[in-house]
Amino acid sequence: MNTLINELKEKVVGKNIRIVFPEGNDARIVATAARLHAEKSIIPVLLGNKDVIAATAREAGVVIGDIETHDPENDPLFDELVAAFVERRAGKATEEQARLTLRDPNYFGTMLVHIGNVDGLVSGAIHSTGDTVRPALQIIKTKPGIKKTSGAMVMIGRSARFIFADVAININPDSADLAETAITSAETAAIFNIDPKIAMLSFSTHGSAKSPDATAVADATHLVRDARPDLVIDGEIQFDAAFVPEVAELKAPDSPLAGNASVFVFPNLSAGNIGYKLVQRFAKLEAVGPILQGLNKPVNDLSRGCTADDAYKLALITAVQAVAE
Ligand SMILES: CC(C)(COP(=O)(O)OP(=O)(O)OC[C@H]1O[C@@H](n2cnc3c(N)ncnc32)[C@H](O)[C@@H]1OP(=O)(O)O)[C@@H](O)C(=O)NCCC(=O)NCCS
Numbered sequence: 137m138n139t140l141i142n143e144l145k146e147k148v149v150g151k152n153i154r155i156v157f158p159e160g161n162d163a164r165i166v167a168t169a170a171r172l173h174a175e176k177s178i179i180p181v182l183l184g185n186k187d188v189i190a191a192t193a194r195e196a197g198v199v200i201g202d203i204e205t206h207d208p209e210n211d212p213l214f215d216e217l218v219a220a221f222v223e224r225r226a227g228k229a230t231e232e233q234a235r236l237t238l239r240d241p242n243y244f245g246t247m248l249v250h251i252g253n254v255d256g257l258v259s260g261a262i263h264s265t266g267d268t269v270r271p272a273l274q275i276i277k278t279k280p281g282i283k284k285t286s287g288a289m290v291m292i293g294r295s296a297r298f299i300f301a302d303v304a305i306n307i308n309p310d311s312a313d314l315a316e317t318a319i320t321s322a323e324t325a326a327i328f329n330i331d332p333k334i335a336m337l338s339f340s341t342h343g344s345a346k347s348p349d350a351t352a353v354a355d356a357t358h359l360v361r362d363a364r365p366d367l368v369i370d371g372e373i374q375f376d377a378a379f380v381p382e383v384a385e386l387k388a389p390d391s392p393l394a395g396n397a398s399v400f401v402f403p404n405l406s407a408g409n410i411g412y413k414l415v416q417r418f419a420k421l422e423a424v425g426p427i428l429q430g431l432n433k434p435v436n437d438l439s440r441g442c443t444a445d446d447a448y449k450l451a452l453i454t455a456v457q458a459v460a461e
Pocket residue numbers: 265266267269270273274278283284285286303304305306307409426
């Protein structure tokens with residue numbers, strides 16, 4: 137894991153990347169900001185009341201020194217952000233609504249990303265995924281050509297890393313959504329030097345069961361093959377046939393994955409979210425993310441069950457995404 141931290145740090149140190157943390161009242165987040173500030177890898181910006189942030193730092197037993205803070209309740213940037221929000225949400229928010237909305241630190245922080253005051257945002261240690269990502273969906277929006285964002289986890293074992301997606305956003309994806317998730321996940325894999333071999337997961341392998349769910353996954357696989365013939369992909373395929381070479385020989389002898397998949401695209405959010413937590417908690421792989429894919433600028437969500445170390449790693453990943461923009 138330290139190798140990963142070093143790889144990420146190498147890409148961001150000296151680039152003056154600024155990352156905003158809207159949850160300045162959470163001890164794990166304040167500890168993360170203090171660590172980043174002390175090692176000078178990226179520049180943290182904390183949101184919240186100055187006194188509350190100071191009390192949180194004492195609770196966490198860390199020194200925040202001169203870390204930049206902003207209080208959405210009373211900040212010199214507030215009026216500028218309100219005007220920019222009304223412009224961005226033209227026809228969807230009045231100035232009065234904007235003034236209320238921007239008191240929410242996730243909206244305030246996302247607007248800082250939008251106007252270019254900071255390069256990325258990490259939140260979600262105390263907010264649900266919906267409350268964390270909704271501002272980004274409304275303000276940052278997806279890159280041209282991408283219809284929906286999705287959330288990937290990097291799963292880190294002793295000798296290998298894997299991408300699991302979508303574990304965070306799209307509850308009932310259709311074939312086009314699954315295909316998009318597969319393509320953006322292959323791009324996310326590059327951040328971690330993972331050679332993407334994509335398994336489009338199902339309870340069926342190459343038609344072993346007949347069902348609309350399995351067909352949707354097979355259709356998604358065809359869409360990816362048409363759009364990106366350079367990618368190694370197979371589906372619909374069961375996890376064991378994608379991950380265990382001996383089972384692959386038996387169930388899917390022609391699979392280009394040959395039981396060596398590294399990117400796993402789940403058929404729906406129930407499977408993806410439950411699946412990553414099972415592997416994290418039973419098999420003890422480290423899970424870092426969710427990393428939001430396909431947005432114009434990096435905004436990332438933490439699991440509320442995260443540690444300060446998880447938040448630190450996600451902040452470095454967010455900075456790497458910002459450098460790549
Ligand atoms: C992400 C989520 C909150 C969005 O739902 P929502 O806020 O009801 O979304 P809405 O349909 O009201 O759309 C809000 C905006 O986001 C956009 N949007 C919604 N889903 C999107 C997606 N997947 N990608 C990009 N934009 C999206 C909409 O286009 C809309 O933009 P607009 O206001 O400019 O028109 C919802 O899909 C969700 O709850 N997902 C599950 C989250 C979760 O609990 N995950 C498990 C833990 S990680």
